[in-house]
Amino acid sequence: MIKYLTLITLCASSYLWGLDFSVGSGLHSVYAGRAVPIIYAGLIGENVAITGHSSGVESTLAYQSTFQGNFFIRKIFGKLLWGNLSGGAGVGMVYSSRGFRIRPEHFATRERDYNGGPVIRASWNLFFPVYLTIEAFFGIKSYNPLINSWQHSTVAVMEIRI
Amino acid sequence: MKWAIVFVFIIFSFCTFGQSKDRDEKVGHIYLALGQIFTPASFRIGHKFIEAGVLNREAVGINVLYRSGISYVAFGPILDLRDGMPGLYGGVGLIFDFFRVFGIRLEFNGSYGGSAFGHGEGLIGTSFFY
Numbered sequence: 001m002i003k004y005l006t007l008i009t010l011c012a013s014s015y016l017w018g019l020d021f022s023v024g025s026g027l028h029s030v031y032a033g034r035a036v037p038i039i040y041a042g043l044i045g046e047n048v049a050i051t052g053h054s055s056g057v058e059s060t061l062a063y064q065s066t067f068q069g070n071f072f073i074r075k076i077f078g079k080l081l082w083g084n085l086s087g088g089a090g091v092g093m094v095y096s097s098r099g100f101r102i103r104p105e106h107f108a109t110r111e112r113d114y115n116g117g118p119v120i121r122a123s124w125n126l127f128f129p130v131y132l133t134i135e136a137f138f139g140i141k142s143y144n145p146l147i148n149s150w151q152h153s154t155v156a157v158m159e160i161r162i
Numbered sequence: 163m164k165w166a167i168v169f170v171f172i173i174f175s176f177c178t179f180g181q182s183k184d185r186d187e188k189v190g191h192i193y194l195a196l197g198q199i200f201t202p203a204s205f206r207i208g209h210k211f212i213e214a215g216v217l218n219r220e221a222v223g224i225n226v227l228y229r230s231g232i233s234y235v236a237f238g239p240i241l242d243l244r245d246g247m248p249g250l251y252g253g254v255g256l257i258f259d260f261f262r263v264f265g266i267r268l269e270f271n272g273s274y275g276g277s278a279f280g281h282g283e284g285l286i287g288t289s290f291f292y
Binding site: 027029035075077078080085088089118120121123134135136137147148150152153155156 | 271
């Protein structure tokens with residue numbers, strides 16, 4: 001029920017505030033690991049964008065769920081071939097939960113963590129409602145960014161804007 | 163998704179050099195940048211708004227670079243260095259030009275290989291225009 005209400009609210013917001021509602025799917029490489037499929041949604045305005053996605057995997061021995069929300073200031077930089085090329089920069093927040101057990105009959109250990117930091121996106125209008133987007137998140141959770149070393153996670157998405 | 167990326171890679175490979183828009187850029191530039199722990203991560207040779215070379219530690223390829231004031235966006239096809247699969251690259255950054263001779267360029271970018279390797283990197287580098 002909450003999912004449907006969220007979806008209706010997001011759709012309504014496109015009419016209320018003149019934002020495009022974006023849905024999509026793609027792949028997420030969490031903290032530079034192998035990729036898992038994601039569900040992606042966003043509100044895309046002329047100068048701002050709010051996006052979020054969730055990804056997860058589960059087996060009898062391990063699971064991982066990751067949720068990410070981003071806010072971007074965006075700009076259309078020009079036309080690349082036939083479609084607009086836009087870029088954006090902003091801040092994002094990641095919540096990750098994962099568990100592991102040595103044998104299927106054991107209890108799973110559970111770890112959670114939060115991370116926040118800068119995030120960028122580059123999006124190209126492949127054809128009318130379809131956009132190809134790359135989003136990269138750079139987590140700040142320690143002093144590593146001082147030496148330009150970030151906890152990065154990258155998303156490649158095929159999104160459809162309504 | 164994998165085949166969509168391959169498709170875009172092929173389209174870009176044939177079309178990006180055919181762009182004829184006149185940009186407010188000098189003819190060429192060389193970009194050298196430091197990435198993680200300030201070690202060399204990117205080396206690109208550019209012609210107007212197209213660049214080719216090592217885009218970050220995990221990707222080689224070409225990208226178009228569109229400027230608006232001091233900010234820019236970069237986008238293009240790559241080959242992932244870990245397994246040689248085609249992929250996509252996107253970056254956003256700032257350029258500060260000095261006398262149109264050289265510039266300081268800061269960039270955050272992300273690359274994504276078709277076989278599902280992703281990499282993000284922050285670059286601090288210098289462009290030399292010629």
